[in-house]
Amino acid sequence: MREDGRRTRIMAAVTGEDATAGADELVQRLCRFAVDEMALSGCALVLMSGVESASVLAVAGRHARTVTGLQMELGEGPCLHAHAYGIPVLLPDLSAESASRWPAFAAAALAAGVHAEFSLPLTVGSGGIGTLDLCRDRTGMLSDEHMADALMAADIARDAVLYQQYAPSGPGLPELLAAAGTDRIVIHQATGMIAAQLDDTIANALARLRAAAFAGGRSMYDLAQDVVERRVRFDD
Amino acid sequence: MTETGAERPVWPGDSGQGGRGDDVAREAVLARAFVRLADTLASDFDVVDFLHGLSADSVEILRAAAAGVMLADGRGGLRLIASSDERMRLLELFELQGAQGPCLDAYSSGRTVQANAADSRARWPVFAPQACDAGFQLMCAVPLRVRTDVIGALNLFRGSDEPFTGTELAIAQAMAEMAAIGLIQERAARERNLLASQLQAALNSRVIIEQAKGMISEYLTMTVDDAFELLRNYAHYHNRRLSEVASDVVDRRIPSAALARRHGQHF
Numbered sequence: 001m002r003e004d005g006r007r008t009r010i011m012a013a014v015t016g017e018d019a020t021a022g023a024d025e026l027v028q029r030l031c032r033f034a035v036d037e038m039a040l041s042g043c044a045l046v047l048m049s050g051v052e053s054a055s056v057l058a059v060a061g062r063h064a065r066t067v068t069g070l071q072m073e074l075g076e077g078p079c080l081h082a083h084a085y086g087i088p089v090l091l092p093d094l095s096a097e098s099a100s101r102w103p104a105f106a107a108a109a110l111a112a113g114v115h116a117e118f119s120l121p122l123t124v125g126s127g128g129i130g131t132l133d134l135c136r137d138r139t140g141m142l143s144d145e146h147m148a149d150a151l152m153a154a155d156i157a158r159d160a161v162l163y164q165q166y167a168p169s170g171p172g173l174p175e176l177l178a179a180a181g182t183d184r185i186v187i188h189q190a191t192g193m194i195a196a197q198l199d200d201t202i203a204n205a206l207a208r209l210r211a212a213a214f215a216g217g218r219s220m221y222d223l224a225q226d227v228v229e230r231r232v233r234f235d236d
Numbered sequence: 237m238t239e240t241g242a243e244r245p246v247w248p249g250d251s252g253q254g255g256r257g258d259d260v261a262r263e264a265v266l267a268r269a270f271v272r273l274a275d276t277l278a279s280d281f282d283v284v285d286f287l288h289g290l291s292a293d294s295v296e297i298l299r300a301a302a303a304g305v306m307l308a309d310g311r312g313g314l315r316l317i318a319s320s321d322e323r324m325r326l327l328e329l330f331e332l333q334g335a336q337g338p339c340l341d342a343y344s345s346g347r348t349v350q351a352n353a354a355d356s357r358a359r360w361p362v363f364a365p366q367a368c369d370a371g372f373q374l375m376c377a378v379p380l381r382v383r384t385d386v387i388g389a390l391n392l393f394r395g396s397d398e399p400f401t402g403t404e405l406a407i408a409q410a411m412a413e414m415a416a417i418g419l420i421q422e423r424a425a426r427e428r429n430l431l432a433s434q435l436q437a438a439l440n441s442r443v444i445i446e447q448a449k450g451m452i453s454e455y456l457t458m459t460v461d462d463a464f465e466l467l468r469n470y471a472h473y474h475n476r477r478l479s480e481v482a483s484d485v486v487d488r489r490i491p492s493a494a495l496a497r498r499h500g501q502h503f
Contacts, residue, residue: 192450
């Protein structure tokens with residue numbers, strides 16, 4: 001299929017009768033479209049700047065939010081890699097992955113019931129603004145047709161987010177970002193506090209927070225909550 | 237007058253001079269020109285240099301006396317961007333001022349326009365005599381067009397009344413279309429890069445502001461809400477952006493204590 005035709009078909013599927021849908025609505029429907037059309041269990045659109053500032057802008061199906069959250073917790077995984085290097089990361093069998101690139105992520109994802117994960121970068125020039133993440137509760141590669149659809153969906157999502165500030169209707173960029181999940185805020189605040197406690201950089205403070213959470217078998221979020229509420233200090 | 241005639245599909249060397257060596261040399265020039273036309277996504281791309289290159293190449297390849305390029309300005313008008321020489325520049329400015337001439341017609345119709353001296357006087361009674369005075373008899377203009385999107389036009393003038401051949405016009409159109417594709421891609425890429433960097437900045441500043449709130453609340457032993465209040469007051473008082481101040485705080489360029497010291501804030 002020619003790529004123009006592919007874009008038109010997907011756009012028709014996600015806009016339907018409502019051609020004035022804002023970017024927030026559009027990316028939500030793109031995730032739903034991906035789940036329904038590509039036999040996935042979940043799909044998420046994740047905006048990223050630095051590695052530690054992912055925001056889930058839209059999500060559909062099961063698992064997808066969990067998988068993104070795991071990667072943020074562990075500081076490793078396919079969506080971080082896809083974003084950092086601007087290339088798709090295709091993991092059709094996470095159990096085969098467990099001993100290779102991202103063992104901690106693979107183990108955690110398998111434990112959550114995810115067996116295949118595909119992360120497509122939203123590339124702009126030589127950089128990018130995030131990823132479209134697809135996951136499945138069974139192993140297997142995406143078909144060529146589904147892969148082409150997914151890559152196009154990633155392009156459409158990227159353009160929808162980028163051009164949102166010019167859209168005549170729907171939320172502007174700040175509103176879009178404000179709605180993109182605030183669950184990491186406490187982690188950023190805790191990172192600032194730990195940096196002050198240790199008189200160290202933000203990057204080192206974050207590494208300390210992650211290591212302490214991992215060592216204690218806790219989520220970064222929970223530990224960060226304790227830091228912000230001054231139940232835990234790092235300079236003791 | 238012809239609209240893309242095909243009277244003499246012979247190129248190059250159709251002036252009757254030159255041999256095979258000339259053909260090869262021209263093909264090499266043409267190949268180099270197309271490579272330049274494709275090269276719009278380089279980081280140091282400059283649209284004026286690019287279109288000066290197009291003007292110069294089309295003069296050389298198409299045996300024109302002069303060439304110039306106009307681009308749409310986004311408000312329905314055309315603006316002169318590049319000319320192969322000063323005569324052409326003045327003439328094109330005159331064309332724009334008088335609102336008549338081949339470039340304007342090619343732009344508005346999206347089609348190639350060619351007129352000899354007699355035709356041009358009938359078609360553009362104000363412009364053609366000026367062009368003639370400047371030493372040009374044959375006038376041609378090719379739209380910079382990709383499918384239905386016309387973004388400008390390329391003017392090609394000759395001192396003699398000899399029309400461009402069908403092959404020459406085909407080459408001119410191919411060069412113009414290549415230039416249009418390159419310019420449209422470059423614009424889209426530049427716009428997307430700008431939007432992406434704005435988005436990245438917005439995402440980053442959200443994170444850095446939270447980190448700064450945490451850091452201030454720790455150094456000054458206060459709640460994160462009070463820390464945010466200090467941050468905002470400081471930014472307001474110093475007339476700086478909140479995200480910049482936050483960035484200075486987390487990098488210790490502004491000591492957190494300095495935030496509490498100013499303008500009567502005491503905690």
